[in-house]
Amino acid sequence: MSFLKTISEKQARGKVKEIYEDIKKIRKIKKIPNFWKTIANDQDTLERTWNSLQQVMKKGSLDPLTKELIYVAVSMTNSCEYCIRSHSLAAKKKGMSDIMLKELIAVVAMANETNRLVESYQVEVDSFLK
Amino acid sequence: MSFLKTISEKQARGKVKEIYEDIKKIRKIKKIPNFWKTIANDQDTLERTWNSLQQVMKKGSLDPLTKELIYVAVSMTNSCEYCIRSHSLAAKKKGMSDIMLKELIAVVAMANETNRLVESYQVEVDSFLK
Amino acid sequence: MSFLKTISEKQARGKVKEIYEDIKKIRKIKKIPNFWKTIANDQDTLERTWNSLQQVMKKGSLDPLTKELIYVAVSMTNSCEYCIRSHSLAAKKKGMSDIMLKELIAVVAMANETNRLVESYQVEVDSFLK
Amino acid sequence: MSFLKTISEKQARGKVKEIYEDIKKIRKIKKIPNFWKTIANDQDTLERTWNSLQQVMKKGSLDPLTKELIYVAVSMTNSCEYCIRSHSLAAKKKGMSDIMLKELIAVVAMANETNRLVESYQVEVDSFLK
Amino acid sequence: MSFLKTISEKQARGKVKEIYEDIKKIRKIKKIPNFWKTIANDQDTLERTWNSLQQVMKKGSLDPLTKELIYVAVSMTNSCEYCIRSHSLAAKKKGMSDIMLKELIAVVAMANETNRLVESYQVEVDSFLK
Amino acid sequence: MSFLKTISEKQARGKVKEIYEDIKKIRKIKKIPNFWKTIANDQDTLERTWNSLQQVMKKGSLDPLTKELIYVAVSMTNSCEYCIRSHSLAAKKKGMSDIMLKELIAVVAMANETNRLVESYQVEVDSFLK
Numbered sequence: 001m002s003f004l005k006t007i008s009e010k011q012a013r014g015k016v017k018e019i020y021e022d023i024k025k026i027r028k029i030k031k032i033p034n035f036w037k038t039i040a041n042d043q044d045t046l047e048r049t050w051n052s053l054q055q056v057m058k059k060g061s062l063d064p065l066t067k068e069l070i071y072v073a074v075s076m077t078n079s080c081e082y083c084i085r086s087h088s089l090a091a092k093k094k095g096m097s098d099i100m101l102k103e104l105i106a107v108v109a110m111a112n113e114t115n116r117l118v119e120s121y122q123v124e125v126d127s128f129l130k
Numbered sequence: 131m132s133f134l135k136t137i138s139e140k141q142a143r144g145k146v147k148e149i150y151e152d153i154k155k156i157r158k159i160k161k162i163p164n165f166w167k168t169i170a171n172d173q174d175t176l177e178r179t180w181n182s183l184q185q186v187m188k189k190g191s192l193d194p195l196t197k198e199l200i201y202v203a204v205s206m207t208n209s210c211e212y213c214i215r216s217h218s219l220a221a222k223k224k225g226m227s228d229i230m231l232k233e234l235i236a237v238v239a240m241a242n243e244t245n246r247l248v249e250s251y252q253v254e255v256d257s258f259l260k
Numbered sequence: 261m262s263f264l265k266t267i268s269e270k271q272a273r274g275k276v277k278e279i280y281e282d283i284k285k286i287r288k289i290k291k292i293p294n295f296w297k298t299i300a301n302d303q304d305t306l307e308r309t310w311n312s313l314q315q316v317m318k319k320g321s322l323d324p325l326t327k328e329l330i331y332v333a334v335s336m337t338n339s340c341e342y343c344i345r346s347h348s349l350a351a352k353k354k355g356m357s358d359i360m361l362k363e364l365i366a367v368v369a370m371a372n373e374t375n376r377l378v379e380s381y382q383v384e385v386d387s388f389l390k
Numbered sequence: 391m392s393f394l395k396t397i398s399e400k401q402a403r404g405k406v407k408e409i410y411e412d413i414k415k416i417r418k419i420k421k422i423p424n425f426w427k428t429i430a431n432d433q434d435t436l437e438r439t440w441n442s443l444q445q446v447m448k449k450g451s452l453d454p455l456t457k458e459l460i461y462v463a464v465s466m467t468n469s470c471e472y473c474i475r476s477h478s479l480a481a482k483k484k485g486m487s488d489i490m491l492k493e494l495i496a497v498v499a500m501a502n503e504t505n506r507l508v509e510s511y512q513v514e515v516d517s518f519l520k
Numbered sequence: 521m522s523f524l525k526t527i528s529e530k531q532a533r534g535k536v537k538e539i540y541e542d543i544k545k546i547r548k549i550k551k552i553p554n555f556w557k558t559i560a561n562d563q564d565t566l567e568r569t570w571n572s573l574q575q576v577m578k579k580g581s582l583d584p585l586t587k588e589l590i591y592v593a594v595s596m597t598n599s600c601e602y603c604i605r606s607h608s609l610a611a612k613k614k615g616m617s618d619i620m621l622k623e624l625i626a627v628v629a630m631a632n633e634t635n636r637l638v639e640s641y642q643v644e645v646d647s648f649l650k
Numbered sequence: 651m652s653f654l655k656t657i658s659e660k661q662a663r664g665k666v667k668e669i670y671e672d673i674k675k676i677r678k679i680k681k682i683p684n685f686w687k688t689i690a691n692d693q694d695t696l697e698r699t700w701n702s703l704q705q706v707m708k709k710g711s712l713d714p715l716t717k718e719l720i721y722v723a724v725s726m727t728n729s730c731e732y733c734i735r736s737h738s739l740a741a742k743k744k745g746m747s748d749i750m751l752k753e754l755i756a757v758v759a760m761a762n763e764t765n766r767l768v769e770s771y772q773v774e775v776d777s778f779l780k
Contacts, residue, residue, distance in 0.1 A: 004251060004618065033259075035244075038251045042622035044705060045629070049244065052698055056240045061229040066196055067237050073200045074241035076380040077207045079469065079599065082248045083241070084382065085259040098394065099191040102432040105380040107197050109435070110186045111204035111213070113373035114165075114179065118212045120336040120365040121134060121168045122344065129163075129215040134358065172362040174445060175369075182438055206640040209339065209729065214642065228654065232692040235640040239695070243633035250596040250625040252604065264511060264748065293519075295504075298511045302752040304575060305759070309504065312568055316500045321489040326456055327497050330463045334501035337467045339729065342508045343501070345519040359451040367457050370446045371464035371473070374425075374439065378472045381394060381428045389423075389475040466770040469599065474772065488524065492562040495770040499565070503763035510726040510755040512734065524771060553779075555764075558771045569764065576760045581749040586716055587757050593720045594761035597727045602768045603761070605779040619711040627717050630706045631724035631733070634685075634699065638732045641654060641688045649683075649735040 006037035016040050019050055026054070035086065065094040069104055076108045136167035146170050149180055156184070165216065195224040199234055206238045266297035276300050279310055286314070295346065325354040329364055336368045396427035406430050409440055416444070425476065455484040459494055466498045526557035536560050539570055546574070555606065585614040589624055596628045656687035666690050669700055676704070685736065715744040719754055726758045 075083035198221040205213035328351040335343035458481040465473035595603035718741040725733035
């Protein structure tokens with residue numbers, strides 16, 4: 001939105017500046033991407049999102065690559081261009097090959113088709129699924 | 131829909147019967163789930179969907195479990211109850227633990243949040259993402 | 261919602277009563293469906309919706325059946341059960357056969373799949389489409 | 391995505407080349423649109439999508455124009471720009487006039503409104519619709 | 521769409537011209553925005569939308585600013601760029617500060633997250649909510 | 651999902667128990683709603699969501715009722731029944747009258763309609779909106 005400009009690294013003060021430093025160190029990047037520079041307009045959202053993402057995306061029973069693939073799949077279903085591009089890049093850094101990306105897309109597309117088949121036909125939940 | 135009933139295994143004839151047998155053999159199940167019994171109303175859709183799913187979900191660079199997790203993630207984003215339940219069960223059979231499911235949900239929810247942050251703030255695509 | 265009950269035909273007064281009569285006469289039905297009895301909570305929305313639907317759905321360059329099929333297709337894409345059921349019935353009254361319904365569903369499902377392929381691959385708009 | 395470029399007609403080999411030829415012949419076009427050139431990155435998806443679309447969109451109980459209008463309606467509901475533009479052009483070639491397009495849009499918009507009315511008011515499914 | 525151009529103020533005739541004058545007077549603007557100039561292709565939709573919007577957005581139990589904030593929230597959830605931009609501007613004219621916008625976005629994003637948590641976990645409706 | 655049962659108040663231990671107590675005290679309720687009892691399966695998500703919601707929904711430049719109305723509007727657009735019901739109740743407790751709810755629904759429905767008009771007609775962003 002025209003009235004909400006990004007907060008550049010030079011403009012960053014206090015908590016925003018700290019989080020910018022943190023992002024660059026942990027993500028091993030030299031420049032802050034627009035996502036962070038935009039939501040930095042709202043310091044609380046910046047902090048909450050940064051902390052939440054680290055908690056949610058860290059290695060658990062699912063490895064970080066699988067989590068990133070899921071992130072991309074959701075972003076594709078929501079048609080969020082920025083999210084598709086940035087999380088595809090993140091997935092690539094974590095080991096996603098081009099073939100894996102193509103397979104991911106095929107699954108996402110197919111799931112969207114059968115999701116609609118189910119809703120269109122109003123398929124009843126089987127008793128063994130309840 | 132009231133006027134499109136499921137095609138029971140007893141009613142199945144010809145190609146539908148063959149596909150039902152195929153599903154039971156390959157999926158190692160004894161009863162055909164409602165999804166297949168409902169789309170069986172349209173023989174072409176039944177055949178196309180069964181063939182496509184086998185092609186798309188087979189082991190590739192992504193293993194079958196990861197593909198199933200992606201399927202569940204899309205279904206959650208689309209709020210398709212039947213799809214969430216049936217593909218969660220499929221994922222479970224392929225090795226998804228309860229902890230993995232919880233982590234999957236956390237990623238899906240978080241991705242839906244940041245997708246909206248991006249759209250709401252109209253975040254511009256960074257040049258390194260183009 | 262528990263606090264917004266339907267307005268029964270007996271309870272209807274003034275403009276709501278008139279519109280109920282109008283709906284029954286024009287639609288040739290004996291009972292007012294829940295959709296109208298629910299939005300009747302907001303008299304302005306009831307009137308506006310009834311008038312708009314008549315204008316939008318009337319015979320034009322597209323015949324009423326085609327318009328109804330489009331209505332169903334949108335409702336399927338939005339997974340609105342009530343809308344799918346009620347507009348499928350309306351389409352049936354206007355001549356939709358079971359085979360037409362199955363073909364409609366196949367198109368809806370396929371379109372949802374290719375829509376996601378386009379977004380996932382970030383397909384660029386061809387110059388001849390601009 | 392920057393790392394998934396389109397496969398030009400010159401680069402096409404084997405099955406991709408064959409399908410490109412097929413598309414040009416059957417669709418009576420001289421150049422392959424970006425949609426096909428992009429999904430050609432995944433030969434299986436290219437083949438499956440091309441075959442499925444021909445099966446789903448062929449003349450049946452619904453004529454090809456009606457199917458195309460449904461395709462456009464879904465794409466509009468999903469806000470898929472490429473899909474709206476390409477399928478509107480396809481519909482135009484099959485006989486859609488500008489007036490038909492405007493009527494189509496009015497129905498799509500109205501359906502999206504009443505879909506939300508239904509969900510917002512949590513309208514209960516009438517017993518005659520079950 | 522290439523074949524549906526905007527109707528400029530100079531080209532406007534009859535009812536379209538009248539509504540353009542009305543919009544400029546009531547909205548206190550000097551130029552008609554693209555939204556109106558585009559839907560003017562369909563005179564009925566132009567008239568219906570203009571009348572409906574005035575009815576729906578007028579001061580009621582909810583003040584016009586609150587209604588505008590709701591409009592923006594829906595547009596953000598639907599990722600409609602034009603709608604986000606134009607209704608944010610409208611909200612700003614009615615008193616929305618930058619801080620209010622940021623808080624609005626935080627709520628929209630959070631709601632989208634918990635909506636998915638509910639669907640993903642298939643949370644059952646509590647009896648006190650029925 | 652059948653394999654993810656709610657965590658009852660009796661079963662709650664450690665951090666889950668503490669948060670349950672916190673919810674009951676701050677929300678002034680006697681029983682924990684299903685939303686919390688379900689996401690309690692994932693302690694981290696429970697804690698993160700509870701903390702985030704308190705931060706996001708607290709009085710700011712927007713008052714708590716307005717924030718709640720926005721929450722309901724998003725939930726209606728996403729067709730999340732549980733979310734619509736629970737946040738409508740929360741809004742009611744904060745002062746939402748039945749008339750306000752009806753007006754809210756009218757705005758949500760109208761916004762969904764014009765969002766689709768914009769996407770269907772591919773309305774170009776005015777230069778004054780950039």
